[in-house]
Amino acid sequence: MGFEEKAPAAAADQPLWRQYRHEFPVTERLIYLNHAAVTPLPRRSATAMQALAQDSLEFGSLHYDRWLDTYEGVRVAAARLIGASRGEIALMKNTSEGIATIAMGLDWHPGDRIVAFREEFPSNFYPWKLIESQRCSVDWLSIHDSLDTIDIACRGARLLAISFVQYLSGFRADLNAIGRICRQHGCFFLVDGIQGLGAFPLDVETAHIDALAADGHKWMLGTEGCGILYIRRDRQDSVFPREFGWTNVAGYNDYASRDMTLRPDAGRYECGTLNTIGCHGLRASLEMLLEIGIDRIGPVVQARADQLAEGACRKGYAVLGDRTSANGSGIVAISKHGLDSHDVVRDLKQKGIIAAARQGWIRLSPHFYISPEEIDRAVEALP
Numbered sequence: 001m002g003f004e005e006k007a008p009a010a011a012a013d014q015p016l017w018r019q020y021r022h023e024f025p026v027t028e029r030l031i032y033l034n035h036a037a038v039t040p041l042p043r044r045s046a047t048a049m050q051a052l053a054q055d056s057l058e059f060g061s062l063h064y065d066r067w068l069d070t071y072e073g074v075r076v077a078a079a080r081l082i083g084a085s086r087g088e089i090a091l092m093k094n095t096s097e098g099i100a101t102i103a104m105g106l107d108w109h110p111g112d113r114i115v116a117f118r119e120e121f122p123s124n125f126y127p128w129k130l131i132e133s134q135r136c137s138v139d140w141l142s143i144h145d146s147l148d149t150i151d152i153a154c155r156g157a158r159l160l161a162i163s164f165v166q167y168l169s170g171f172r173a174d175l176n177a178i179g180r181i182c183r184q185h186g187c188f189f190l191v192d193g194i195q196g197l198g199a200f201p202l203d204v205e206t207a208h209i210d211a212l213a214a215d216g217h218k219w220m221l222g223t224e225g226c227g228i229l230y231i232r233r234d235r236q237d238s239v240f241p242r243e244f245g246w247t248n249v250a251g252y253n254d255y256a257s258r259d260m261t262l263r264p265d266a267g268r269y270e271c272g273t274l275n276t277i278g279c280h281g282l283r284a285s286l287e288m289l290l291e292i293g294i295d296r297i298g299p300v301v302q303a304r305a306d307q308l309a310e311g312a313c314r315k316g317y318a319v320l321g322d323r324t325s326a327n328g329s330g331i332v333a334i335s336k337h338g339l340d341s342h343d344v345v346r347d348l349k350q351k352g353i354i355a356a357a358r359q360g361w362i363r364l365s366p367h368f369y370i371s372p373e374e375i376d377r378a379v380e381a382l383p
Contacts, residue, residue, distance in 0.1 A: 098212075115150070141153060160190065339383060
């Protein structure tokens, strides 16, 4: 089905960015430093989506069984990526839907307490504000608070929600340490994984994570509108699927049935037809990341971001946060007195360098396939 382009063999003695450079034609046109927003597709992912579109054009749903295989392929690949089982993976539209599934699906009671963080992206902020206004209390912490402070806040708390990597500063949380605290206090541990998953290793068992949501269109190198939700198997009965449709139930293939028994795994959170073409792309991207190895990708991503931060500092820019080997990520936010971030981003775009303006900062976010020379060129282009 469709066409396949033969890729050049990856030479083990080459740097990682060069081994997979052929997968990213965007590099022929741009220096792309905006993976914290929307990623360019790898060649194999675009090919998979094109093949599905062509197959649908020529045959309609004749090959629907292959579509089902693709859904399963995404679940299996996502589970491998985070150390879960395929029955703990649901396919979602986006991170917001995944977080909302947990926030709205738990049975909250007056007096329940939530631990959340002020610096979060709105999708991991608004649900807790809504619940706070209706029935529960929220302890609002800072991502820079100590583990001791988090430990105290978790005592008696029902849930803690935090991002793996913060969307603006790039601060990478110590999920293993926070997970131990949550497990010790019986606190449901929810992670917004979108800004770290695909770039840095994460193991849900080691980190004692109960649920994790992530869209595929950033560091996982997929397209928008297709993501995953992990829910630990022994937590699934405590999270009711408030978004309810025909595929939430175990007998969804029997259209005449009116039995509303839920599916026995995370599929119970999938309420209808899935993003088929997006799943084709995301599966290809996830399988490529697994082929490369996240343990190989993480150090390269951090090295590129460190190179950006150091180069910007030499040119008089301030860097948001205090980057270390433990908390750094692929995101670097910089600013310079007298410069407007939107003006700088526009100027860089005219030079073929893609970044983002966020809250007065210039946010730069390179993935592993960006070369050190491209980082140098980006730094040189900064005003």
